[in-house]
Amino acid sequence: DAKTTQPTSMDCAEGRAANLPCNHSTISGNEYVYWYRQIHSQGPQYIIHGLKNNETNEMASLIITEDRKSSTLILPHATLRDTAVYYCIVRPILQETSGSRLTFGEGTQLTVNP
Amino acid sequence: GAGVSQSPSNKVTEKGKDVELRCDPISGHTALYWYRQSLGQGLEFLIYFQGNSAPDKSGLPSDRFSAERTGGSVSTLTIQRTQQEDSAVYLCASSLKGRAYNEQFFGPGTRLTVL
Numbered sequence: 001d002a003k004t005t006q007p008t009s010m011d012c013a014e015g016r017a018a019n020l021p022c023n024h025s026t027i028s029g030n031e032y033v034y035w036y037r038q039i040h041s042q043g044p045q046y047i048i049h050g051l052k053n054n055e056t057n058e059m060a061s062l063i064i065t066e067d068r069k070s071s072t073l074i075l076p077h078a079t080l081r082d083t084a085v086y087y088c089i090v091r092p093i094l095q096e097t098s099g100s101r102l103t104f105g106e107g108t109q110l111t112v113n114p
Numbered sequence: 115g116a117g118v119s120q121s122p123s124n125k126v127t128e129k130g131k132d133v134e135l136r137c138d139p140i141s142g143h144t145a146l147y148w149y150r151q152s153l154g155q156g157l158e159f160l161i162y163f164q165g166n167s168a169p170d171k172s173g174l175p176s177d178r179f180s181a182e183r184t185g186g187s188v189s190t191l192t193i194q195r196t197q198q199e200d201s202a203v204y205l206c207a208s209s210l211k212g213r214a215y216n217e218q219f220f221g222p223g224t225r226l227t228v229l
Contacts, residue, residue, distance in 0.1 A: 102157070
């Protein structure tokens with residue numbers, strides 16, 4: 001799997017947008033970009049994923065650069081409950097074995113402050 | 115709807131004892147994964163089941179670890195002769211199929227403490 005690089009930690013004020021960057025400069029054309037988050041003492045939670053185009057759902061937006069070497073997860077109006085570790089993960093589209101396991105890095109600890 | 119459930123939520127055992135951890139995936143999900151997360155560490159893949167295919171056991175750290183999935187649904191992870199380094203949160207996830215575009219839904223985990 002391609003390696004991802006994320007900042008160790010970030011802070012955000014409640015109600016403001018949180019922009020979490022991720023570098024994946026070695027990503028190949030057949031790999032998705034996935035974002036998960038893990039709130040303390042809970043299992044990881046899927047947020048969003050994309051291949052080439054920007055994506056938006058009820059939780060967040062994902063902006064992928066044209067060269068696909070980096071992406072940004074945007075939480076448009078962060079709340080205190082968004083405090084969590086956010087993981088950026090790349091996954092092969094086709095993986096004959098191991099069913100496209102998730103390979104988690106260190107992630108970014110996002111702290112939303114009141 | 116019901117999500118992935120795991121039991122027990124917490125397990126404390128003595129070194130050398132065997133433990134069994136259970137995972138109930140989301141109904142209809144054919145792919146099931148086990149991961150573990152040691153204190154302050156990221157998630158580590160352990161094993162993957164897909165339908166009736168042979169499981170991918172490449173992530174199991176030693177032969178003391180085994181897992182089975184009965185009837186394509188419930189899975190049990192067994193750790194024999196537990197060691198203190200086995201202490202971790204064991205997470206189960208399921209997805210509709212084992213494809214990259216299938217999101218994985220995680221259970222709350224089982225916190226294992228080996229004394």
